[in-house]
Amino acid sequence: MLKWGAILGVIGFLGGFVGPVIFTPEANQGPLLGIFVTGPLGFVLGLIVGFVLSLRAG
Incomplete structure (x- = not known):
């Protein structure tokens, strides 16, 4: 989750x-x-994306 949050946070x-x-x-x-x-x-959007992806993978 933090990885996606950091990526989209930097882009934003x-x-x-x-x-x-x-x-x-x-x-x-x-x-x-x-x-x-x-x-x-x-x-925040990256955290949400990371959370959804972790649910789908798990």
């Missing part, structure tokens, strides 16, 4: 952190999206 963090910097570089609070929203949501 990078998408939320780098995406606003690329698309709206004049917005100085853009990277906060990755830190506070998409990173943690990706981590």
Whole structure:
């Protein structure tokens, strides 16, 4: 579960952190999206995915 949480958390963090910097570089609070929203949501989603996969394998 933690492996999937870490993988999807990093993907969500990078998408939320780098995406606003690329698309709206004049917005100085853009990277906060990755830190506070998409990173943690990706981590929680990864935990859920990991849990479901562990149930199917077991």
